[in-house]
Every structure is written in C-alpha cells, then in structure tokens.
Amino acid sequence: MSRYKLYFFNGRGRAEVSRLIFAIAGQKYEDIRYEGSEWPSYKAEMPLRQMPVLEFEGTKLPQSLSIARFLAKQFNLAGRDNFEQAKVDAVADTISDLLGKFIPPRFEKDKTKKQELMKKFFDEKVPKHLQNLDVLGKLYGNDGPFFVDNHLTWADLLFYDILETLLGIDENCLNNYPWLKQNRAEVEKQPRIAEYLKSRPKTPH
Structure with a gap:
C-alpha cells in the first residue's frame, strides 16, 4: 500500500504543484483522479468535502498549499533552515x-x-x-x-x-x-x- 495517495479531478488545478513535488523527489504515489460526474459519490469521504486531498499513511489532509508545504518538507524542498x-x-x-x-x-x-x-x-x-x-x-x-x-x-x-x-x-x-x-x-x-x-x-x- 502506498504511503501517499493524492485525490483530485482529472486536471492540473490545485493538485499539480504536489504532483510536481512528487516528480522532482522521485517519490511514487497513487494519483487518484475523479471525473466531475464521479465526484458526488466520493465527496463525503473528504474532510472538507473538497479536493485536493493527500492521504498519508491512512490520514487525509486537505488544503492544497498545506499539502504542498508538507510534501516539500518531506523531500527537502521547503528551505534548509x-x-x-x-x-x-x-x-x-x-x-x-x-x-x-x-x-x-x-x-x-x-x-x-x-x-x-x-x-x-x-x-x-x-x-x-x-x-x-x-x-x-x-x-x-x-x-x-x-x-x-x-x-x-x-x-x-x-x-x-x-x-x-x-x-x-x-x-x-x-x-x-x-x-x-x-x-x-x-x-x-x-x-x-x-x-x-x-x-x-x-x-x-
């Protein structure tokens, strides 16, 4: 099971910076993309009923910039001090x-x-x-x-x-x-x- 799952629509949008972080870090993750028609079926599973959401070791984290900052710290892309x-x-x-x-x-x-x-x-x-x-x-x-x-x-x-x-x-x-x-x-x-x-x-x- 992947440590990282990223949930978003099938587009770049607010999830793309996190995908770029995963890319530059060489980190594998599950890139879970929903079509607009599918979203109502999954909305209730997201903490704030919105995406992107990062699932890290079983816990879901909302807010695109919070996700990006977390990932940047994980992979030494947030600044050295x-x-x-x-x-x-x-x-x-x-x-x-x-x-x-x-x-x-x-x-x-x-x-x-x-x-x-x-x-x-x-x-x-x-x-x-x-x-x-x-x-x-x-x-x-x-x-x-x-x-x-x-x-x-x-x-x-x-x-x-x-x-x-x-x-x-x-x-x-x-x-x-x-x-x-x-x-x-x-x-x-x-x-x-x-x-x-x-x-x-x-x-x-």
Whole structure:
C-alpha cells in the first residue's frame, strides 16, 4: 500500500504543484483522479468535502498549499533552515495572492463580463504581482535562477504551474520579466520534471 495517495479531478488545478513535488523527489504515489460526474459519490469521504486531498499513511489532509508545504518538507524542498523556509513561504504566498485575483475572472459565467474581468486581470493585476515576484526572486535568489538561495524549492514549482495556466491565456504575459522566464526554463530543464511533463495526462487546465 502506498504511503501517499493524492485525490483530485482529472486536471492540473490545485493538485499539480504536489504532483510536481512528487516528480522532482522521485517519490511514487497513487494519483487518484475523479471525473466531475464521479465526484458526488466520493465527496463525503473528504474532510472538507473538497479536493485536493493527500492521504498519508491512512490520514487525509486537505488544503492544497498545506499539502504542498508538507510534501516539500518531506523531500527537502521547503528551505534548509527556518529563515529560508520563511523566504520560500513569502514567495509562495505572493503567488497565492496572484491566484486569488485570478479566481473571479476564471469562474465568471457571463461571457461578456468574463472577457472584461480577464482583460482587467491581465492589464492590471498580473503585472503588479509578477513585478512583486521578480523583486523577491532577485532579492532572495543569490544571483541564481531559483527564487531562494540558488536552489530549487517548491515555490519554483508553484510558480511554474500557475504561470502555465496564465501563459495558456496570454502567451506574452512574461515578456517583460526575463528573470521569471529563466526561472521557469530552469524548472523545465530538471530531468525528472521534463520526464513528468512528457508523460502526464494531457488536460486543458
């Protein structure tokens, strides 16, 4: 029986950063994916009636960032001491701020309103948050390509994942941020990540 089971829908979404952590760590796990039509049958089994959920040695843990932070600590991707972990968390929380601004336009049902919200998001919110991330990367990265102390952490994986979604909508959104582009390129070049990206299921988001 696997020590790790990850439950989510059949897409990247909020589970993908954990899958990337498993990939870079070379850790086997059960990647349990539910189709939307199946979810009502399993919802009651999840602690907060939502996913992703990580089951570790028989106990279920909800909340995507809590799962990612736990896994990052398990596999030495969270920072090498308390202050380094705080810097990694500062980057991750800044990425989370960006994601929070993306939720309203992404899930707006009205097509016209969605277009307006998405345009405002990319024109106003994205540059502000990318600038913040650029500042942190240059402040903490020690002149390297990764966000904190010139080695890969889960914050780099989280950024890679979130920007994959944003670049799918606006392929030019990173054009003014060469450091951030280089960061994503370095993540993509990691052999285990490259292998995972080639082999993972192809999903729209």
